[in-house]
Amino acid sequence: MTGVDCVIFVGIQGSGKSAFFKSGFADTYVRINRDMLKTRNREAQFFELCLTTAQRCVIDNTNPTIAERARFIAPAKERGFLVTGYYFDVPVRDALARNAARPEPQRVPVPGIYSMAKRMQPPTMTEGFDALFRVRLIAGKFEIAPMTAEPVFAPDGAPEAPETYPTGV
Numbered sequence: 387m388t389g390v391d392c393v394i395f396v397g398i399q400g401s402g403k404s405a406f407f408k409s410g411f412a413d414t415y416v417r418i419n420r421d422m423l424k425t426r427n428r429e430a431q432f433f434e435l436c437l438t439t440a441q442r443c444v445i446d447n448t449n450p451t452i453a454e455r456a457r458f459i460a461p462a463k464e465r466g467f468l469v470t471g472y473y474f475d476v477p478v479r480d481a482l483a484r485n486a487a488r489p490e491p492q493r494v495p496v497p498g499i500y501s502m503a504k505r506m507q508p509p510t511m512t513e514g515f516d517a518l519f520r521v522r523l524i525a526g527k528f529e530i531a532p533m534t535a536e537p538v539f540a541p542d543g544a545p546e547a548p549e550t551y552p553t554g555v
Contacts, residue, residue, distance in 0.1 A: 391415070392436075392462035393444040394455055396509050397474025398502045399494040400481030402523045403446055406472070409528070411444050419446040433458065437465045450505045452513055459514040471509045471518040473533060478503050480523070509533070 393415065395403040407417055416436055423429050429447075436443040449455050455471075462469050478499065485494055511518055511533075518533040 390440045390467050391442045392458065392467040392469050393442075394449055394458055394469065394471045394509075394515075395444065395446050395474065396449045396455065396471060396506075397476060397521075398448060398450075398478065398481050398506060399499050400483075400485035400488075401474035401476035402484065402521070402528070403448075403472075403474055406474070406521060406528055407444055407446050414442060416441050416443045417446050418443055421447075433461075437461060437467070440465075448502050448506075450502055451507050452509075455509060455513055463514055468516045469514060471513075471515045471533075472521050472530075473509050473518065474521045474523075475508075476523060 393411065395406070397403050404419070407415075411417070416432070418429055418432050418436070420426065420429050423432060433443065433445070435441070445458050447454075449458075459469050481499055481503075482496065485496075485499060509515065509518055520531050520533045522529040
């Protein structure tokens with residue numbers, strides 16, 4: 387089996403991961419989210435079921451470290467999945483503002499967001515991703531661009547403008 391997608395989101399709380407999922411993946415991918423599943427064990431069981439049944443899935447968690455992402459990348463690659471990463475590159479102040487706009491029961495404690503930001507290790511292709519994208523939320527629109535080891539430059543020497551999508555992917 388080849389060509390089945392495993393998508394891994396990487397970003398602090400309030401960076402737009404769940405909104406991005408809803409805008410582009412909700413109709414065709416299983417969402418694996420520890421906030422919904424409550425435990426790592428349930429998360430692992432859902433992930434294993436997706437691998438066993440060749441079901442496209444999105445790991446919608448913070449996934450801040452290389453080690454945490456490796457728990458998903460290695461098994462997915464072993465089963466022939468294509469692994470795509472989306473790194474939500476959002477300033478902490480923007481994440482805090484998005485978090486404050488959530489309904490009270492859904493808000494993350496502010497120290498938790500700062501703590502996650504300190505732990506965040508931006509993903510790289512060397513981790514085993516087949517594709518890796520940077521996502522920014524600019525004026526309510528998701529801006530998506532491929533992540534490369536070096537900046538991508540246009541012929542005039544200016545950074546290339548990434549594609550902008552009105553509501554998601």
